[in-house]
Amino acid sequence: MRLMVDLNRCQGYGQCVFLAPEVFSLHGEEALLYDAAPDEGQIERVRRAAAACPVQAILVEEGPRAGLDTEADRDRA
Amino acid sequence: MTTETLLRRITDYGNRADPYPLYEELRATPVARQEDGTRLVGTYREILHLLHDPRISSDLRNRRHRERAAPDDEDDQGLPPAFLKLDPPAHDRMRRLFMRHFGPPHSPRRVSALGEELPGIITGLVDGLAGRNRIDVVDDFAYPFPVTVICRLLGVPREDEPRFHVWADAVVASIDPGPEENPGERRRAGQQAKAEMGLYMSGLMADRRGSPRDDMLSGLVNDDIADSGVEPVELVTNSVLLFVAGHETTVNLIANGMLTLLRNPEVLADLRAAPAAMPQAVEELLRFEPPVHMLTQRTPLTDVEIAGVVIPEGVPLSLVLASGNRDPQRFTDPDRFDPWRPDNQHLGFGGGVHGCFGAPLARLEAQLALTELIRRLDSPRLAADPPEYRRNPVLRGPRRLLVDFDGMRP
Ligand code: HEM
Ligand code: SF4
Numbered sequence: 001m002r003l004m005v006d007l008n009r010c011q012g013y014g015q016c017v018f019l020a021p022e023v024f025s026l027h028g029e030e031a032l033l034y035d036a037a038p039d040e041g042q043i044e045r046v047r048r049a050a051a052a053c054p055v056q057a058i059l060v061e062e063g064p065r066a067g068l069d070t071e072a073d074r075d076r077a
Numbered sequence: 078m079t080t081e082t083l084l085r086r087i088t089d090y091g092n093r094a095d096p097y098p099l100y101e102e103l104r105a106t107p108v109a110r111q112e113d114g115t116r117l118v119g120t121y122r123e124i125l126h127l128l129h130d131p132r133i134s135s136d137l138r139n140r141r142h143r144e145r146a147a148p149d150d151e152d153d154q155g156l157p158p159a160f161l162k163l164d165p166p167a168h169d170r171m172r173r174l175f176m177r178h179f180g181p182p183h184s185p186r187r188v189s190a191l192g193e194e195l196p197g198i199i200t201g202l203v204d205g206l207a208g209r210n211r212i213d214v215v216d217d218f219a220y221p222f223p224v225t226v227i228c229r230l231l232g233v234p235r236e237d238e239p240r241f242h243v244w245a246d247a248v249v250a251s252i253d254p255g256p257e258e259n260p261g262e263r264r265r266a267g268q269q270a271k272a273e274m275g276l277y278m279s280g281l282m283a284d285r286r287g288s289p290r291d292d293m294l295s296g297l298v299n300d301d302i303a304d305s306g307v308e309p310v311e312l313v314t315n316s317v318l319l320f321v322a323g324h325e326t327t328v329n330l331i332a333n334g335m336l337t338l339l340r341n342p343e344v345l346a347d348l349r350a351a352p353a354a355m356p357q358a359v360e361e362l363l364r365f366e367p368p369v370h371m372l373t374q375r376t377p378l379t380d381v382e383i384a385g386v387v388i389p390e391g392v393p394l395s396l397v398l399a400s401g402n403r404d405p406q407r408f409t410d411p412d413r414f415d416p417w418r419p420d421n422q423h424l425g426f427g428g429g430v431h432g433c434f435g436a437p438l439a440r441l442e443a444q445l446a447l448t449e450l451i452r453r454l455d456s457p458r459l460a461a462d463p464p465e466y467r468r469n470p471v472l473r474g475p476r477r478l479l480v481d482f483d484g485m486r487p
Contacts, residue, residue: 017181018188018437026181044353045189051356052440054428056420 001043002061003036009057019052020045080109084117084395088470094463096370096470097412100400107384115393119400121407121424123383127396128429132378135431136164139376141391157311159318162374165430172434174307175315178296180437187293188437191230195442198225199449207485211460214478218450219331220245223324226442230323231316232281232292240277241320244270248321274320275313282312293319323435329368329474330443334359335450336478337366339459341414345451348416352448358416359443363425365414370399370473372427398424399473457482 003023005016010032016024023038023046038046043062050058080102086092087099103109103119110116118124127133136158160171177183202222206212224245228238251267282298289295297312338345338358348358375394380387388394401424403411408418426433433439451457460479467476 013432014181014185015437017185019192019441021181021185021189025185028182047353048356048441048444051360052437054422054432056422 001038001040001046003034003038003046004059004061005032005034006057006059007032009055010053011055011057013054015052015054016049016058020049024049080106081112083109084111084113084115087397090466090468093466093468093470093473096399096473097403100397100403103397103400104404108386108388113393115395116388117395117397118383119397119404120384121401121404124396124398124401124424125428126383127375127381127394128424128427128432130381131165132381133394134164134376134378135162135168135374137162137374137376139378139391140393157308157314159315161318161322161431168430171307171311171315172430174300174302175297175319175434177300177302178293179434184296187230188441191226191438192441192445194229195226195445196449198222198229199446203449203453203485210483211479211481214335214450214480215328215332215475216477218446219328219335219478220324222331222446223327223442226327226438227320227323230293230438231278231320232285232290232294237277241274244274245320245324249325271317271321275317278316279309279313282309282316319435323438325472326368327439327442329472330359330362330439331446332475332478333366333368334362334443334447335457335480336459336462336464336475337362337414338447338451339457339480340462344414344416348448349451352452354416355444355448356440357418357421359440359447360421360423360425361414361416361418362443364402364408364418364421364423367399367402367423367425368472368474369425369427371395371397371471373471398427453486454480455483455486 005024012026012032014024014026014032016032016034017026020038020042022035023042024032024034027033046058046060050056050060083099083103087096092099100119103117107120107123108116108118118127160168160175163171179187199222202218206217212218221242224242225238228235228241233241247270248267251263251265251270278294282294285292285295286298289299294316297316298309338348344358348355373393373395375396377388377390377392377394379390382388401407405411408421426436426439457480460481464475464479465477467474
């Protein structure tokens with residue numbers, strides 16, 4: 001899994017930190033730090049964090065066996 | 078009909094099951110003046126602007142006429158207002174103090190750690206329904222679940238949780254009176270419940286002063302910052318706010334969620350096959366059927382112009398979030414429920430300085446609850462559609478959601 005946060009969009013409210021605290025952290029009040037290549041075990045938390053970001057600044061690239069890629073998803077893509 | 082009667086029609090119980098055509102009518106007028114002087118705003122852009130405008134107050138003491146306060150305005154019997162009803166800087170000071178014990182940067186792991194306990198609570202509740210072929214999603218699940226969670230968060234001992242469920246019932250009934258009942262009586266009962274909850278909570282806090290445990294109340298009473306000029310009664314009223322704000326809304330998100338999924342069986346099947354998509358589905362629910370339909374507490378501190386219209390100082394202002402969420406200027410095909418919708422910046426949690434404090438927890442609760450309900454219930458279907466709704470037009474959701482099913486999967 002690879003992860004990117006568009007720090008120009010990020011507002012620093014930290015919604016992602018609540019949901020995946022091992023991957024995202026806030027330094028001081030507003031500076032966001034994150035692990036760009038987190039452990040696969042964090043995938044579910046990272047998905048939750050990405051969905052919760054109010055400005056959709058978090059981009060997740062999942063590996064091939066990520067589980068999101070079901071037939072239903074392919075039909076919709 | 079004229080736009081002047083929109084609020085009356087939105088409030089009319091006959092329109093509770095489907096207020097969305099009224100919201101469409103509302104969006105044709107950027108600022109709709111109502112018979113009682115209230116201004117309604119229902120377009121996405123304007124709501125977003127007003128949510129972030131520091132000239133718009135959440136403190137009802139800034140209303141020109143107290144008697145024109147919103148119908149759900151409660152009299153807090155001389156207690157200090159909770160931070161929901163305060164403006165900066167008093168709001169920020171109290172919210173920051175509470176956030177130190179709930180989220181980053183001070184307590185970044187609190188919600189995620191609580192999240193580890195949620196599956197056990199959910200399984201316990203669902204297992205309790207085994208052997209039945211019909212449940213009421215509201216009373217059997219969506220309602221007890223968040224109450225239990227908020228008790229864990231604050232540090233209410235498990236054996237005292239039943240007392241909280243009773244208080245929660247009274248509080249909900251007070252904002253949700255039946256048609257035949259005396260609303261004054263219910264309101265008093267609700268306030269009584271809040272007062273008792275406050276007293277009980279002060280007791281828990283006293284126990285924790287100097288001997289902290291791993292819960293939010295312990296953090297609050299042992300915080301040095303809290304010692305500097307924060308009144309103990311403020312900690313209590315705001316803890317009661319967390320309790321109340323944390324379950325009356327989540328119950329609607331879970332119940333509206335089940336209702337919407339059962340109305341969209343293909344989506345339900347997709348989500349059962351790919352539960353990884355549930356976080357996005359919950360975001361779409363917060364747009365499509367939000368638990369909080371409008372914010373009725375706002376008042377302009379000065380004349381404020383928006384979309385070429387002046388909203389005068391001191392008048393009641395309501396931001397109809399559920400209407401903004403269906404604004405076709407912002408969302409393509411807004412009346413379609415589509416969890417795979419890109420760019421879903423909904424207004425379900427409000428925004429600006431009062432943006433929902435508990436959002437991360439609410440999201441986690443709804444995601445886990447809905448995932449497990451659709452996984453365990455075999456062939457669920459609605460026993461009645463539309464379901465019976467609560468009276469309340471603001472915190473809108475089903476009063477009962479009867480679902481038939483063939484059995485419980487392990
Ligand atoms: C699905 C569930 C929920 C929804 C839809 C929701 C919605 C909202 C909305 C729209 C506001 C803004 C109010 C305003 O601007 O006047 C708000 C504020 C708030 N919410 Fe939530 N909420 C939910 C769950 C929770 C939970 C679980 C908690 C507590 C753990 C919580 C605590 C609060 C508090 C304390 C505020 C006041 C924030 C402030 O004034 O700064 N909410 N919520
Ligand atoms: S949730 Fe989004 S906006 Fe907020 S800190 Fe994380 S990346 Fe930034």
